Amino acid sequence: MTVSITDVAKAAGVSASTVSRALRGRSGVSDEVRARITEVAASLGYTASRNASGLASRRTFTVGVLTPFVGRWFFGQVIDSVEKVLSASGYDLLLYNVGSDEARDRFFTAMPARKRVDALLSLLVLTDDEAAALRSMEVPLAAVVGGPRPGFATVGIDDRAGARLAVRHLINLGHRRIGLIGTGPTAPMHWTTPIERRRAYLETLAEAGLAFDPELEADGDYTVAGGERAMTQLLTAVHPPTAVFAQSDEMAMGALRALRHHGLRVPEDMCLVGFDDHELAEVAGLTTVAQPVAEQGTAAARILLDQMQNPGAEAPEFVELPVRLVARDTTGPLRAPSAR
Amino acid sequence: MTVSITDVAKAAGVSASTVSRALRGRSGVSDEVRARITEVAASLGYTASRNASGLASRRTFTVGVLTPFVGRWFFGQVIDSVEKVLSASGYDLLLYNVGSDEARDRFFTAMPARKRVDALLSLLVLTDDEAAALRSMEVPLAAVVGGPRPGFATVGIDDRAGARLAVRHLINLGHRRIGLIGTGPTAPMHWTTPIERRRAYLETLAEAGLAFDPELEADGDYTVAGGERAMTQLLTAVHPPTAVFAQSDEMAMGALRALRHHGLRVPEDMCLVGFDDHELAEVAGLTTVAQPVAEQGTAAARILLDQMQNPGAEAPEFVELPVRLVARDTTGPLRAPSAR
DNA sequence: CTGTTAGCGCCTTCAG
DNA sequence: CTGAAGGCGCTAACAG
Numbered sequence: 001m002t003v004s005i006t007d008v009a010k011a012a013g014v015s016a017s018t019v020s021r022a023l024r025g026r027s028g029v030s031d032e033v034r035a036r037i038t039e040v041a042a043s044l045g046y047t048a049s050r051n052a053s054g055l056a057s058r059r060t061f062t063v064g065v066l067t068p069f070v071g072r073w074f075f076g077q078v079i080d081s082v083e084k085v086l087s088a089s090g091y092d093l094l095l096y097n098v099g100s101d102e103a104r105d106r107f108f109t110a111m112p113a114r115k116r117v118d119a120l121l122s123l124l125v126l127t128d129d130e131a132a133a134l135r136s137m138e139v140p141l142a143a144v145v146g147g148p149r150p151g152f153a154t155v156g157i158d159d160r161a162g163a164r165l166a167v168r169h170l171i172n173l174g175h176r177r178i179g180l181i182g183t184g185p186t187a188p189m190h191w192t193t194p195i196e197r198r199r200a201y202l203e204t205l206a207e208a209g210l211a212f213d214p215e216l217e218a219d220g221d222y223t224v225a226g227g228e229r230a231m232t233q234l235l236t237a238v239h240p241p242t243a244v245f246a247q248s249d250e251m252a253m254g255a256l257r258a259l260r261h262h263g264l265r266v267p268e269d270m271c272l273v274g275f276d277d278h279e280l281a282e283v284a285g286l287t288t289v290a291q292p293v294a295e296q297g298t299a300a301a302r303i304l305l306d307q308m309q310n311p312g313a314e315a316p317e318f319v320e321l322p323v324r325l326v327a328r329d330t331t332g333p334l335r336a337p338s339a340r
Numbered sequence: 341m342t343v344s345i346t347d348v349a350k351a352a353g354v355s356a357s358t359v360s361r362a363l364r365g366r367s368g369v370s371d372e373v374r375a376r377i378t379e380v381a382a383s384l385g386y387t388a389s390r391n392a393s394g395l396a397s398r399r400t401f402t403v404g405v406l407t408p409f410v411g412r413w414f415f416g417q418v419i420d421s422v423e424k425v426l427s428a429s430g431y432d433l434l435l436y437n438v439g440s441d442e443a444r445d446r447f448f449t450a451m452p453a454r455k456r457v458d459a460l461l462s463l464l465v466l467t468d469d470e471a472a473a474l475r476s477m478e479v480p481l482a483a484v485v486g487g488p489r490p491g492f493a494t495v496g497i498d499d500r501a502g503a504r505l506a507v508r509h510l511i512n513l514g515h516r517r518i519g520l521i522g523t524g525p526t527a528p529m530h531w532t533t534p535i536e537r538r539r540a541y542l543e544t545l546a547e548a549g550l551a552f553d554p555e556l557e558a559d560g561d562y563t564v565a566g567g568e569r570a571m572t573q574l575l576t577a578v579h580p581p582t583a584v585f586a587q588s589d590e591m592a593m594g595a596l597r598a599l600r601h602h603g604l605r606v607p608e609d610m611c612l613v614g615f616d617d618h619e620l621a622e623v624a625g626l627t628t629v630a631q632p633v634a635e636q637g638t639a640a641a642r643i644l645l646d647q648m649q650n651p652g653a654e655a656p657e658f659v660e661l662p663v664r665l666v667a668r669d670t671t672g673p674l675r676a677p678s679a680r
Numbered sequence: 681c682t683g684t685t686a687g688c689g690c691c692t693t694c695a696g
Numbered sequence: 697c698t699g700a701a702g703g704c705g706c707t708a709a710c711a712g
Contacts, residue, residue, distance in 0.1 A: 002455060002478070005690060015699045020691060028697060045476065049455040051391045051400065052689035055704045060391060062434075071420035071634075080411035081643065083437040090450055095403075095435045097423040112432055115342060115389035115705085136385065138342065225621055253623045260625075280620055283564055283593045285600075294411075344705060353681045360707060368681060391704035395688045488688085 003046045012040040023048065035182045050092070061074070063304060064117035066107070066124055066134075068099045073278055074293055075123055078144055080299035082121060089305055091118070098124065108133050119304040122152070126190040129203075140307035140315065141301040147192045148309065153315040155300045157195050162289040162323035163200035163245070164271040169287070169325055170243040171208045174334035176269065179207065179241035181230040181251050184219030197247045197275070216241050220251035226252025235262055241242075242334055243271035249278035252286055256330070267332035277326055285329030292321045343384045350381040363388065386652035388449050402432045403644060404457035406447070406464055407472075408439045413590075413618055414633055415463055417482055421637035422461060429645055431458075438464065459644040460498030462492070465531040467574070473578070480641040480647035480655065493647075493655040496642045499533050502629040502663040503540035503585070506613040509665055510583040511548045514674035515611065517556065518545065519581035521570040521591050533561075537587045537615070556581050563599055567594025574587045582674055583611035589618035589628055596670070598625060607672035617666055625669030632661045 009016045014033060019226050022029045022037040029037075041045075054060040063086050070077045083093045092288055094117055098104040107113075108130055113120060119140040124130070126146060135151045136143055142153045170178050183194040206213055215237045218230035231254065234241055246252035250273030256266065264270050274281060277290030299319050307315055354373060362369045362377040368375075380386075394400040409415045423433045432455055438444040443588045447453075448470055453460060461478040464470070466486060474481055475491045482493045510518050520541050523534040533673065545552055551644035555577045567586055571594065574581055584593035591642050592614030604610050614621060616628030639659050647655055 003568075005691095006689085008349075013663075016690075017692085018698060019691095021633050021698090024691090030697065035697085043633065047451045047454045049689055050455060053691065054391050054702090055389075055395060055706090056689075056691040058704070068424065071413075072350065073413075073416075076411040076413075076416040079435075080409065080437060080439075083410065083435060084439075084443070087437065087443060090452075092456070093435045095419075095423060095433045095436075097420060097433075099420075103424070103427060104428070110403075111385075112430075113386045116391060116432070169634070176573040224620070238341070253620060257625075271558040280593060282565070283597050283704080284362065284624075329616050330364065345704080345707095356705090357707075358682060361682090364707090369681060373681085389705055392688090393707065396691090396705080396707040398688070398707095574683080 003044045005046070005048065008044055008046050008168060010038065010043050010046060012037045013133065016063070020048075028284045040295070060116060060118050061090060062094050062117050063301075064094045064096060065112040066096045066098060066113075066120065066122045068097075068124055069243065072099050074276065077293040078297035078300075080121060082301045083296035085298055085301035085305065091305070111137070113137065116225075117217065118308050121300055121304060122146075125188050127190060142304050142315075144300050145193075146190060148318045152316065153176050153300070153303045153319070155296045155303070155321065157291045157296075157321050157323050159196035159201040160203075162275060162291065163197035163247070164204050165323065165325045166245045166275065167201050167204040169273060170245065170271060171204070171210070173243070173271065174333060175241075175243040176210060176334075177181050177209070177213070177241045179216040179218070179234045179237065179244035181218050181220040181234070181244060181246040181255060182221055183247065183268050186219075186221065194247055213239075215239070220246060220248075222248050222251060223258075224250050224254040227251030228252040228258045229254070231258035232262075235259075235264075241270075243331070245273050245275075247275050247287060249267055249274035249281045249288055250287070251274040252330075253278075253280070253284060254285070256284060266330050268335060271332060271334075272330040274330075281326075282328070287331040288330045289327055290295035290326045291322050291323050295321055341650070343386045344400065345388065346387070348377065348381050348384055348386050350665045351384060355477050358614065362540045362649075373381075390551050399515060400456060400458050401430060402434050402457050404453040404460040405438060406436045406438060406453075406460065408437075408464055410437050414616065417633040418463060418637035418640075421634035422641040423642035424643065425638055431645070451477070453477065458648050461640055461644060462486075466495075467530060479645050481643050482655075484636050484640050485533075486530060487660045493640070493657065493659070495636045495641045495643070495659045497631045497661050497662065497663050499536035500540035500543075502576050502586070502615060503537035504544050505543040505663065505665045506585045506615065506629050507541050509613060509667070510585065510611060511550070511669065513583070513611065513671060515581075515583040516554070516674070517579065517581045517583070518550070519556040519558070519574045519584035521560040521567055521574070521584060521586040521595060523562055523587065524560065525551050526559075534587055541585060553579075555579070560586060560588075560594065562588050562591060564590050564594040564597075565592030568598045569594075571595035571598035572602075575599075575604075581610075583613075583671070585615075587615050589614035589616040589621045589626060590629070592626055592670075593618075593620070593624060596626070606670050608675060611672060611674075612670040613653045613665075621666075622668070627668045627671040628666055629663050629667045635661055 005016045009019045022034040098107045122143045148154045218233045219225040220230035274288035278297050345356045349359045360375040438447045462483045487495045558573045560566040560570035614628035622629050
């Protein structure tokens with residue numbers, strides 16, 4: 001059947017321990033013997049069982065990734081980059097997709113990752129209990145979504161600075177009635193992103209001496225469809241905005257669609273800024289605040305790798321990556337309302 | 341440190357085997373003892389190590405997924421659906437992202453999944469050698485991309501039927517000069533998708549008595565940027581098409597962008613059909629051939645699950661899922677060239 | 681119904 | 697430099 005270490009040992013005329021040492025590059029094996037063992041192992045197609053070696057060495061060479069989605073752009077990008085870093089260092093990636101409440105409960109009660117991973121990366125907005133449960137696994141922990149938390153090395157961006165860039169850009173173009181598409185009360189608690197972005201919106205408006213008009217704010221649910229609904233709502237305001245900041249590119253795409261349906265031109269009749277620099281933002285010509293997505297995954301994976309390799313080392317509490325404004329076709333100077 | 345089965349056994353005043361039996365729901369344990377053990381285990385926060393139990397029982401309760409991308413829409417959707425099916429049945433998902441040649445070589449030489457998974461799903465276009473290597477793992481195998489192959493249960497769509505729908509739609513609208521954006525010679529061998537779709541394009545044209553004009557074919561590389569280049573190229577033809585079939589929505593998005601840059605109206609000046617029904621196709625108003633993406637993952641996962649649970653059972657060689665045309669805003673009847 | 685005895689395949693002492 | 701012994705945490709027979 002499947003070839004084991006003793007098969008290799010026999011075939012090479014040595015003991016299993018020597019095979020183990022030789023194949024893992026440990027010192028204390030003569031070059032000659034090592035060469036022979038390597039050759040025999042290859043000819044037999046031998047691969048050490050990670051399960052067994054993990055049991056014996058108490059290291060699994062596996063990292064768990066906990067995510068609410070894998071099909072959504074942001075998460076896909078992060079997972080992709082994490083996997084690349086880890087696999088290059090010989091680690092495998094165990095993926096736990098806990099998007100539904102059901103799957104989430106299942107994960108946190110059964111804790112299938114326990115004793116199975118050397119480190120864990122969370123892309124979830126965790127509750128305190130969930131964070132505690134993960135800490136009980138006693139492995140290095142990192143997070144990419146959600147704010148800093150004790151016990152987790154968190155990688156992220158400065159949401160307020162990003163939102164400020166967007167709103168500032170619109171103000172600089174002369175806009176005075178600037179709408180906001182964000183999230184409503186359905187958003188998970190502990191998810192600070194929409195709160196921070198909204199706060200920056202309010203602050204930037206205030207700094208420019210602009211009053212906040214509640215009528216210019218709509219809930220886009222962080223989805224394309226929600227963004228479409230939200231923009232439609234804003235267009236029905238008594239005194240509609242001339243520009244809108246959508247807190248995510250997906251909502252901005254939906255908003256763009258609503259504008260097209262209403263026969264409005266962009267940027268002439270309405271300006272729009274998104275957030276993320278989604279893969280298709282460029283295609284849509286969307287002005288947006290770019291955040292380095294893959295880099296966040298890479299950074300988190302590197303931290304975890306470092307933690308696993310130097311168990312004592314202190315992990316950074318928060319690593320902040322830069323954001324920048326990418327001006328494209330959906331923003332332009334304020335114009336007098338067209339005559340249409 | 342981490343609590344083991346013997347800790348639970350001691351605390352409950354029974355043997356380790358009894359704990360094992362009780363927790364796995366095996367018969368042969370009195371209800372009373374089982375209840376006590378369950379309680380003790382919960383209070384201690386005990387979770388069996390899958391590594392150890394896998395070693396002992398020769399089942400890992402883990403499925404490997406081999407993919408070239410995780411950040412790209414199609415693959416993200418498939419992985420997402422696969423994970424859902426598997427985790428609902430208690431299986432973990434080991435993700436191997438082998439997009440680069442380097443990662444791919446690493447995977448196929450080290451074979452890290454060997455002895456680590458109970459089944460494997462490939463989203464890769466495999467070479468014969470790679471397929472053989474996977475077969476040597478001696479576990480149930482399934483594939484979602486690429487044609488049927490011995491040893492693999494393959495799930496897919498009828499690419500020719502899909503492409504035919506697209507071209508037929510354009511012909512029915514009165515178009516006679518229909519372009520094709522597909523892939524050039526850089527595509528991996530063994531990847532039958534573009535070949536099949538192109539063949540259907542040629543056949544459908546022929547059936548309608550239309551001649552094939554090589555000038556109307558361009559390489560879009562299956563990417564957004566490639567689609568943009570391809571459309572630009574088609575527009576420079578001596579006698580440009582009035583409609584184009586792009587073999588993927590991503591290329592179609594790029595094509596749409598090229599059209600916008602050239603100031604052409606869609607569908608008045610040019611019609612366009614994509615393939616996939618990408619998440620943002622609706623937003624873009626793109627007419628496309630929809631394929632059930634998540635369903636392909638679900639179907640493959642179910643087959644694997646079945647294979648693992650009934651080791652003897654025959655697996656289907658090929659499961660074909662239906663495609664359908666979704667008409668949106670990028671196609672319309674042929675018109676006389678506009679006067680612009 | 682329950683406990684005991686052997687491993688699963690590998691790594692890690694400890695001798696030699 | 698190399699081999700033998702023991703154990704990682706769990707499950708699978710086998711006895712009672």
